[in-house]
């Protein structure tokens with residue numbers, strides 16, 4: 001991993017624009033949002049404060065935070081037409097497809113009429129995304145039409161409340177808040193870049209976010225937290241974890257939840273979610289998933305110098321809170337929306353259409369053979 005070549009494929013190592021939103025892997029600070037270290041934010045703030053910071057530029061005062069939370073709480077309801085669409089999506093649909101459709105449908109019902117509405121649209125999506133995914137999940141899996149308007153101040157607690165039908169414990173509410181903070185923003189990652197490319201054509205916010213959801217869906221990006229869960233749930237103990245991983249490495253399979261396009265030695269979000277996963281493991285009294293995850297981390301470093309990215313310990317943490325695996329990546333959407341929307345706004349504020357060039361490697365110029373003569 002240390003002699004990695006930058007540049008070339010995947011635009012790796014090339015700057016594709018400027019941002020004032022975050023730094024990733026800058027020496028001395030693993031990850032910062034608008035100048036604050038993510039560790040500092042995870043220890044000392046809640047997700048709504050971070051969402052406000054990312055979208056507005058500064059942390060809110062106490063009054064601003066209270067106003068923001070009460071404003072978001074009022075925006076959790078879903079229009080009837082959107083609920084009807086969600087009810088028609090089958091239980092075996094991919095939940096990221098549900099998010100994509102839900103976002104797109106809301107854009108039909110409540111379009112962004114002009115860019116002056118961009119912050120309102122971001123807030124609306126922030127409030128509505130947990131409602132969209134949980135309304136669909138509870139209807140398609142449990143046959144119930146839930147009321148999506150809870151009184152929880154925090155989005156993470158609200159999500160768990162909708163999912164489980166009861167107010168979560170303080171520990172679970174805290175872990176959700178931390179998790180949403182960790183996933184909120186990450187510079188020019190694939191999904192954010194998708195949003196910015198879409199924004200650069202002067203498209204609307206819903207289109208930018210819908211496209212970003214599509215990019216996040218893949219297992220090389222946001223989908224890795226679900227893939228990591230599928231990997232660890234089969235592992236009986238540490239020795240079995242080693243055996244499974246060595247077999248995969250031997251077969252040159254990718255291990256989901258490891259490695260990163262930018263970080264070279266560690267992902268600063270990992271230590272944070274790992275420590276919360278450990279707390280959840282001791283709370284539940286079943287630490288198998290945590291232990292096998294730690295064994296995977298050690299083995300991957302020993303064998304390949306590959307480290308856990310943000311997704312790996314999220315798998316066990318979410319599982320310990322009773323969250324179905326298929327909802328892991330949609331939670332990422334509920335958080336990353338803040339980064340996406342802020343990047344869309346930043347792109348719009350100093351826009352030039354994003355249109356790189358390509359190196360042509362196809363056939364030389366040739367004449368068209370008339371259809372009757374083609375073999």
Ligand SMILES: CC(=O)SCCNC(=O)CCNC(=O)[C@H](O)C(C)(C)COP(=O)(O)OP(=O)(O)OC[C@H]1O[C@@H](n2cnc3c(N)ncnc32)[C@H](O)[C@@H]1OP(=O)(O)O
Pocket residue numbers: 001004219220221222224253254255256257258259260261262306309310311
């Ligand atoms: C929140 C997030 O989106 S974080 C990322 C989530 N994605 C994953 O966890 C999926 C697994 N990881 C990966 O596929 C990759 O590490 C990525 C997509 C994250 C980064 O890709 P790249 O920048 O191309 O990786 P990088 O250049 O560092 O890879 C170097 C070598 O390590 C290997 N490698 C990288 N990650 C892994 C992995 N998880 N398992 C096995 N081998 C790996 C690559 O195959 C590559 O070897 P090669 O040159 O022989 O093919």
Ligand SMILES: O=C([O-])CC(=O)C(=O)O
Pocket residue numbers: 024183185186188189190221261262309310
């Ligand atoms: O930055 C990346 O390439 C992927 C990532 O970790 C994120 O989007 O959080």
